[in-house]
Amino acid sequence: MADRRHPSSCAARTREQARTEGWSGDRTAAAIARCCAVSLLRGHRLARGWTLQQAVDAYRDMTRNMPGAARVDQDQLRIWETSPGRRPRAQTIDLLCRLYGTSAGGLGLSGDYTPTTAPATVHPGRPAQDSPAHSPAAVAHGDALDQVLDRTRHRVDRTLARATVSPGQLDLLDERLLDLRRQYLVTAPVPMLGHLLPELDEIRTLAAERQPATAQMRLSEMTAVLATLTADALMKLGRLRHSRAWYATARTAADDSTDTDLRARVRAQAAMLPYYYGPLTSAVTLAREARILARHRTTPTAAFAAAAEARALARHGDTTRAREAIHRARDTFDRAAPGDPDDAFAFPERRLLLYLSGALTYLGDTREADRVRSRALTLYGDHPGIDPALLHLEQAICLARDRHPAEACRLATSAYLELPAAQRTDLIGARAHDVLTAIPQRLRSAPAARALGDALALPTTET
Structure with missing residues (x-):
């Protein structure tokens, strides 16, 4: 069809006349099609004042939950509007009729979703205001039941798409x-x-x-x-x-x-709170829930859940199940696709090793814990933040458990004070206190222990 490319003001004038005189959508579209020498399909779009992109967006919103609906973009819609020999398939024609609230005659295609009352001019982003399809007035005018059902369903579908x-x-x-x-x-x-x-x-x-x-x-x-x-x-x-x-x-x-993976991830993350602050039974429960949700999956989240369960079980004293969870975490991580190490919601190798360090520390496997921590700190490199400090504090806990209290306190003091003040949080303070707790009571008055206590007495981050 020839396109005389009338200015947009031409269609706007017709829309204004239609609004003033209460024309139906079909009559408005037909008037624009005649005046501007465009197809009825384009006429219906212009009757709503939609650009090609706005029409495509409305179509995509409407069909988002419709399996099998054809994908439509600006170029495809333009072809259908300007090339009489290029027609969409039957299902897509039906969806276009639904989009524009018209029928086969209205678009020159197929399908029928014609409103009984003349709709107000539709503006982009603002729905037309129609009277209820099942109102007494509709029945009084002799509408057949199937017509009322179709109109009602159409309005429900449009509401769901808005x-x-x-x-x-x-x-x-x-x-x-x-x-x-x-x-x-x-x-x-x-x-x-x-x-x-x-x-x-x-x-x-x-x-x-x-x-x-x-x-x-x-x-x-x-x-x-x-x-x-x-x-x-x-x-x-x-x-x-x-x-x-x-x-x-x-x-x-x-x-x-x-998203089952997200549900598991949130629980694994939530297990950190009771792991550090108690009760440990809650940490075990949350990690186990995460592991059950992620079971049979080889994802970083499944590895995260197993690692969280491992260190919670180890700190709780359940040695056998902790070692099983460590093996499960390593095996799952090795088979999972790596994530973005710069994403806080990923689970890269350095975080796996952070969790395994905690598990091995409480299992008393000092040599393996040291090996894991060394690898983790290498992966963190110059990465700022709390995690490297936690690794150093766990190393200090191992030293304290291995009866090297002075060295443990010096390492803990250094790890605590080297953090920027804004990151010297209560969590870091709690882990540093765990170093003191691991030292026999009679040795807590030694100079290195007193120095750690003095460092912990410094002001912490305030919210």
């Missing part, structure tokens, strides 16, 4: 979330909370609106990740009550999704 957040917005949120996950590894807990909480509030606002199921699940997954990082930062700061509550929120959000 959302306040687009797929593009969700993709941008995912990009921002990935940046935060990377930033988390090099940022102290207090300033990190300043980045996490505004993102959580924005996602909460979006999740409170009516969203399609897939969008709602993606928002729940984002909430689970951000809540986990928030809980972890609070744990490092020693804000135990708040950390425990945020971990619970993370588990609720993860369980609201269909």
Whole structure:
């Protein structure tokens, strides 16, 4: 069909006339098609004031939960609008009829979703306001039951497709979330909370609106990740009550999704709080739940769950099962695909070794623990943060258990004081206190032990 390329104001004038005189969507589209010498398919798009991209976005939103729906882009829609010999297949024609609320005659194609009342002009992002399809007025006008059923179903489908957040917005949120996950590894807990909480509030606002199921699940997954990082930062700061509550929120959000790996990951991460602060039985339970959720999978999360269970069992004194979990963690990690080492929600080798270091320390396997720690510290390199300090403190615990109290205290003091003040958190302080606890009471008044106690008495990070 020839395209005289009328200016957009031509279609706009017709839309305004249609709005003033109460024309139906089909009549508006037909008037634009005649005036601008375009196809009826393009006429319906212009009757709504949609660009090609806006029409494609509306189609994708509508078909997001429809298995087998054809993928449509701007070029494909333009071809259908301008080439009479190029027609979409029957199922796609039916979806286009549904998108524009019209029929075979309305588009010159097939399918029928014609509204009974003349809809108001539809603007991008704003639904038309129609009277209920099942209203007494519809029945009074003699509408057949099957017509009422079709119209009602059409309105329900359109409601399910409406959302306040687009797929593009969700993709941008995912990009921002990935940046935060990377930033988390090099940022102290207090300033990190300043980045996490505004993102959580924005996602909460979006999740409170009516969203399609897939969008709602993606928002729940984002909430689970951000809540986990928030809980972890609070744990490092020693804000135990708040950390425990945020971990619970993370588990609720993860369980609201269909991502089993995420559900396992959140539980494995949550096991850290009772591992460091007690009760150890809770750490074992959470790690076991994570391991059960991740069973039969060869993923980094499955390795993480096994490693978390190993060190919790070792600290709890369950030697046999701890060694079994260590073997399971190593075997699973060796067969899993490596993740991004700069992602706080990944589980790279250095983190595996951090967990195995803790397990081996409490199993009393000093030589293997030293070997694992040496490899882990090599992988961390100059990486700033709390994890390398935790490795040095576990080495100090091993020294204390091997009856080298002075050396243990000097190493713990050095590891504690070399951290930037913003990262000298309550978690690091608690692990340094564990070094003192491993030293016999009668030796805690020695100079090296007193120096460690003095270091721990320095002001810590405040929230």
